[in-house]
Amino acid sequence: MSVDxxxxxxxxxxxxxxxxxxxxxxxxxxLNGILxxxxxxxxxxxxxxxxxTAVIPNTLRLRDDVVDADPLTGGGKREAVxxxxxxxxxxxxxxxxxxx
Amino acid sequence: xTELTELGVARIRDGVKAGDFTAxxxxxxxxxxxxxxxxxxxxxxxxxxxxxxxxxxxxDAKRAAGEELGKMGGVPxxxxxxxxxxxxxxTAASHILEGFRPQYESTVSQNLWNAGAGMLGKxxxxxxxxxxxxxxxxxxxxISPWRKAGSNAPLAxxxxxxxxxxxxxxxxxxxxxxTDTGGSIRQPAAFTGTTGIKPTxxxxxxxxxVAFASSLDQAGPMAKDTRDCAIMxxxxxxxxxxxxxxxxxxxxxxxxxxxxxxSGKTVGIPREYRMDGMDAEIVALWDQGVAWLKDAGAKVVDxxxxxxxxALPTYYIIAPAEASSNLARYDGVRYGxxxxxxxxxxxxxxxxxxxxxxxxxxxxRILIGTYVLSAGFYDAYYTQAQKVRTxxxxxxxxxxxxxxxILAPTTPTAAFALxxxxxxxxxxxxNDVFSVPASLAGLPAMSVPAGLSKDGLPLGLQIIxxxxxxxxxxxxxxxxEQRAQFTAKPEKWW
Numbered sequence: 061m062s063v064d065x066x067x068x069x070x071x072x073x074x075x076x077x078x079x080x081x082x083x084x085x086x087x088x089x090x091l092n093g094i095l096x097x098x099x100x101x102x103x104x105x106x107x108x109x110x111x112x113t114a115v116i117p118n119t120l121r122l123r124d125d126v127v128d129a130d131p132l133t134g135g136g137k138r139e140a141v142x143x144x145x146x147x148x149x150x151x152x153x154x155x156x157x158x159x160x
Numbered sequence: 161x162t163e164l165t166e167l168g169v170a171r172i173r174d175g176v177k178a179g180d181f182t183a184x185x186x187x188x189x190x191x192x193x194x195x196x197x198x199x200x201x202x203x204x205x206x207x208x209x210x211x212x213x214x215x216x217x218x219x220d221a222k223r224a225a226g227e228e229l230g231k232m233g234g235v236p237x238x239x240x241x242x243x244x245x246x247x248x249x250x251t252a253a254s255h256i257l258e259g260f261r262p263q264y265e266s267t268v269s270q271n272l273w274n275a276g277a278g279m280l281g282k283x284x285x286x287x288x289x290x291x292x293x294x295x296x297x298x299x300x301x302x303i304s305p306w307r308k309a310g311s312n313a314p315l316a317x318x319x320x321x322x323x324x325x326x327x328x329x330x331x332x333x334x335x336x337x338x339t340d341t342g343g344s345i346r347q348p349a350a351f352t353g354t355t356g357i358k359p360t361x362x363x364x365x366x367x368x369x370v371a372f373a374s375s376l377d378q379a380g381p382m383a384k385d386t387r388d389c390a391i392m393x394x395x396x397x398x399x400x401x402x403x404x405x406x407x408x409x410x411x412x413x414x415x416x417x418x419x420x421x422x423s424g425k426t427v428g429i430p431r432e433y434r435m436d437g438m439d440a441e442i443v444a445l446w447d448q449g450v451a452w453l454k455d456a457g458a459k460v461v462d463x464x465x466x467x468x469x470x471a472l473p474t475y476y477i478i479a480p481a482e483a484s485s486n487l488a489r490y491d492g493v494r495y496g497x498x499x500x501x502x503x504x505x506x507x508x509x510x511x512x513x514x515x516x517x518x519x520x521x522x523x524x525r526i527l528i529g530t531y532v533l534s535a536g537f538y539d540a541y542y543t544q545a546q547k548v549r550t551x552x553x554x555x556x557x558x559x560x561x562x563x564x565x566i567l568a569p570t571t572p573t574a575a576f577a578l579x580x581x582x583x584x585x586x587x588x589x590x591n592d593v594f595s596v597p598a599s600l601a602g603l604p605a606m607s608v609p610a611g612l613s614k615d616g617l618p619l620g621l622q623i624i625x626x627x628x629x630x631x632x633x634x635x636x637x638x639x640x641e642q643r644a645q646f647t648a649k650p651e652k653w654w
Contacts, residue, residue, distance in 0.1 A: 061537070068527065075484060075530040076491075076507070077523055078515035087527065093586055094528060098473040101544050104551065111546030112553065115375060115602035116361045116627055118405060132264065133402060140263035146498035153493050158506050 061099070062092045164189040165331040169235050169388035170415075172334055176219060176234030183216035183223075183234030187278055190236050193332045194280055197305075200654035203317075203327040205241050205299050206249050207281035212236040215278025222276075230276030231395045238327045238336035241282035242289055243269045243379075244368040248279075252370040253287045253297035256490045256497045256517025266368025267400045268337065268379050275395035280333050283323030287519045288487065289344055289372045292591040294322025295582055296521040304352060304575055305330035305650040309616040312653075315575045318348025324382045325352040329650055335383035335392050339369060341376045342475050343570075343595025346607035349382055350570035350620025353609040353648060355641070356382035357389045357634065360627050361602030362407035364393075365400030373482035374405075376475075376599050386608065386638040390414040393630065409628070417631055420639040423457035427636065428563030432468035433594060435572075442569045442619065445611050449567050449621045449640060456639035463559040463566065467551045471597040474552065476589060477532050477545035478600075484529025487522070490514060524585065553601040560626050565636045568594050570607040570620035598624045608637045609646040618648065 063071075065084050068091060072079045079087070128134030138151055147154035164186050167175065176183045191209040198204060219234040244250045244262035251257040265273075273279075287296040293316035294302040304317040304326055317326035321338035325348035328336055338345035340358035349356035357380050364379040371377060381392035394414055400406040429450060434443070450460055492498035492513030499512040518526070532541035559566065572593055581588040598605040604627070607620040621640055625633035 061540070063531065067531075071527050071530045071534065073511075074534065075526050076488075076510040076514055077518065077526065078508075078511035079523075087524070090524060090585060091527060091531070094476065094524075095531075097586060098477050098541065098545075101470055101473050101477070101548055102540070104467070104470055104544075104548050106544060106547035106551070109547040109550050111543050112375075112549040113546075114405075115549075115553065115600070116405075116407070118362065118407065120404060121401070121408075123401065130402065137263075141494075143263050144260055144495035146492060146496070155493055156500065156504060156506050156509055 062095060063088060165193050167334060168384040169232065169335050169391050172235045173233055173391070176223065177229055183219040184213065186234060187212040187216035187236045190280055190333055197330055197332055197654045201303050201305060201326055201330055202300050203284055203302050203323040203330070203332055204238070204281040205251060205253065205284050208248060208279050211279040215273065219276050230274070231391055232272060233276030235276065235334060236278045236280045237272065238280050238283045238324055238333040239269055240285055240321055240324050240337045240339060242285060242339050242370045243337060244370070245269055245279065245282065248282065250282065250370070251299070252289070253285045253299055254517065254519070254522070255298045256513070258298070258497065260495050262368070264368060267365035267402065268369065268396045271398060272395050277395065283327060283336055285323055286320035288370065288483070288522050289320040289339055289341055290483070290521050290525055291319040292343070292347055292588055293576070293578065293581065294319040295578060296519050298519060301578055302326050303578070305654065306352060306575060306617055307650070307653065314578045316351065316578050318351035318575065320344040321348045321382060325349055325354050328352070328354045328382060328384060330654065335381060335388055337379060337396070338382040339377060339379045340599065341372050341479060342599045343592040345380050345382055346570050346595045346605060346620070346622060347591060349607040351575040351618065353618030353646060354382055355385050355389050355606065355608055355637070356380060357393060357606035357630065358599070358604065359393060359397060359630050360407065360604045362405050363397045363630070365398070365403040365406050367400055367402040371486040373479040374486060375482060376479060386634055386641050387415060387418060389606065390418055390634050412631060414631055414634055418638055419635050420642050421457055422453060422636060422639050425457070425565070425632070426459045426461055426563040427453045428461055428463035428559055428566045430463050430465045430468065430559070430566060430568060432465050433568045439573055441613050442572060445619050445621065446567070446569050449610060452640055452643040453567060453636065455643060461562055463562055465555040465559055465597065467548060467555050468597055470548050471552055471600055472589060472593055474545045474548045475592070475596045475600060477541050478549065480525040480529035481533050481542050482529070484526045484533065487526055490517060549600050552597055556601045556603060564626070565632050566624040568622045568624065570594060570622040574613040574615065574617035574619055594622060603627055604630045604633045606633050606637050608640045608644070610640060610644040611646070612648055
C-alpha cells in the first residue's frame with residue numbers, strides 16, 4: 061500500500077496538523093519509504109497468534125471509590141490546572157467561539 | 161584529592177557520608193562544569209544550579225544532625241527534560257511545551273529527591289524522545305564530548321537521552337535519568353562510553369513522564385558504571401498507584417547483591433543478531449564479550465530469536481501509533497503553545513498550533529501513526545504488528561529456557577557524525593536494530609562500555625535479561641565491566 065498527496069492531506073487533517081503543499085510533496089515519498097519497509101510484516105504467519113495487549117503480565121487495579129483518594133490527583137486544583145493555559149478566563153479554559 | 165567531578169554516584173555518596181567533602185562542594189563543582197560546557201555541548205535545556213545547591217545544603221544539614229542521608233544523599237544529577245519537575249520548565253525538547261511549568265513532580269524525580277539527590281538541570285533530548293542522534297530537539301543539537309581521532313567534526317551523543325549521555329561523559333553530572341522506548345538509554349550510553357540500564361517495563365513509574373509510546377516507555381538510570389546504575393535504579397524504581405502499568409513488587413537491593421561471579425549462569429548468543437555486512441569491529445567486540453563472560457564463569461550457548469528481523473518494522477508501527485494517540489493532547493488549550501491565526505476557528509487553531517509546535521520527525525511519526533490506525537488499515541498494520549510483537553516476546557521466553565541472560569552488541573556502529581543520517585529516516589531507524597527487540601518484550605537490558613573503535617570512539621555491549629531479573633543483567637554487566645576496564649574519556653576541548 062502506498063499513499064498519495066491526497067491521502068497524506070487527509071491523514072494530516074485527521075491528525076490536526078496543518079501542512080503546506082510543499083510539505084505534503086516532501087512527505088509523500090518519506091512516508092511511502094517507511095510504509096514499504098514495514099510491509100514486510102505481512103509475510104509473517106500470525107494466523108494463530110493473539111495480538112499483544114500487555115507486555116509484562118499485570119492486573120488492572122481499582123482505586124478506592126472515595127473522593128480525593130489521592131490528594132495529589134484529586135479535585136479542588138483549579139488554579140494549578142489552569143496555571144499553564146495559554147488563555148484562562150473566569151476559571152475556565154478560553155477557546156475561540158465554537159457556536160455560530 | 162581526585163577532582164570531585166571525576167567521581168561517580170557511589171563515591172560521592174560514600175564521601176559525603178564519611179565527611180571527606182561536603183555535598184555543597186560537590187554541587188558547586190558540577191554546577192561550574194555545567195556552566196562552562198553549555199555553549200559547546202548544549203547538553204542542558206535549563207540549568208538549575210540553585211536546586212543543586214539547595215539539595216546539597218539539605219544533605220549537609222542532615223549529616224550534621226546525624227540523620228540518614230538516603231541512597232543518593234549528596235549526589236547531584238541531571239534530569240532528562242521528559243520528566244515533569246515542579247515549576248521548572250519541562251519541554252520534551254519541543255516548541256509546543258516551551259514555557260510549560262508543571263504544577264506537579266513526576267514520581268521518578270520525586271523518588272530521587274526523596275533519596276537525597278539534587279538537580280543540576282533539565283537535560284536536552286530528541287524532541288518527545290523521537291530520535292537516535294539528538295538532532296530533533298527544538299533547542300538545538302547536543303554535541304558529543306567525544307571526537308574521532310584526528311577530526312573535529314561534531315558527533316552525535318546518541319538519542320534520545322543524548323543530553324544525559326553527553327553530560328555524564330563530559331563530567332557535567334555523575335549520573336542522569338534517561339528514558340528508553342526503543343533504545344534511548346542504551347544507544348546513547350554506547351555512543352559515549354557510559355553505562356545505562358532500562359529496567360523491566362513497569363519498574364519505574366511513568367507518572368509525570370511526557371508520554372511517547374506508553375507500552376514501551378520506561379525510565380532508567382545512566383551513569384559511569386554498573387554499581388552507580390544499581391544505586392540509582394533502586395532510588396528511581398517502586399510501585400506507584402498513579403501508573404496503571406506500575407509493577408506492584410518490592411524494589412530489590414540490587415547494589416548489595418551485585419556479584420561478578422557468573423558460575424552456574426548461562427549466556428545466550430542470538431544467532432540472528434549476527435547480520436550480513438556487520439561492522440568487523442562490532443563482531444570482534446562481541447566475541448571478546450563472550451570470552452569475558454566465560455572468564456567470569458558463565459557457560460555460553462547459541463540461541464535463536466527467529467523474529468528479530470521483524471522487530472524494527474513492528475516498532476515503527478506500534479511506537480508511532482501510540483505516539484499519535486498520546487500527542488493528541490497538545491491542542492493549544494490546556495498548556496503549551498497556542499497559535500491562533502486571525503479569524504481562525506477552534507479546528508484551525510488546533511491545526512496551526514500543532515503545525516507550529518511539532519518538529520518534522522514528530523509530525524512524521526504522528527502521520528504514520530494516524531495512518532496505521534485509520535479505518536481500513538488498522539488490521540493490516542497495527543493488529544499485525546501487535547501479533548508479531550507477541551511472537552518476538554515468545555522468542556525471548558523460549559530463549560530464556562536455555563539461558564539466564566543474552567549478550568549482544570548495543571549498536572551496529574560507533575557514534576556517527578551529526579547530519580550523517582538526518583536526510584534518511586530509515587537509516588536513522590536502523591540504529592536501533594539491537595535495542596528494539598528487548599523494548600518490545602519489556603525486558604531489562606543494559607549497555608556497558610566495552611572498548612574503543614579504531615577511530616577512538618566508545619563501543620558498548622548489551623546484556624538482555626529475563627523480566628524482573630535486573631540483578632542478573634547488572635551482574636553480567638559488572639562482569640563485563642571488570643574485564644573491559646574501560647577508562648577512556650573524551651579529551652577536553654569544550
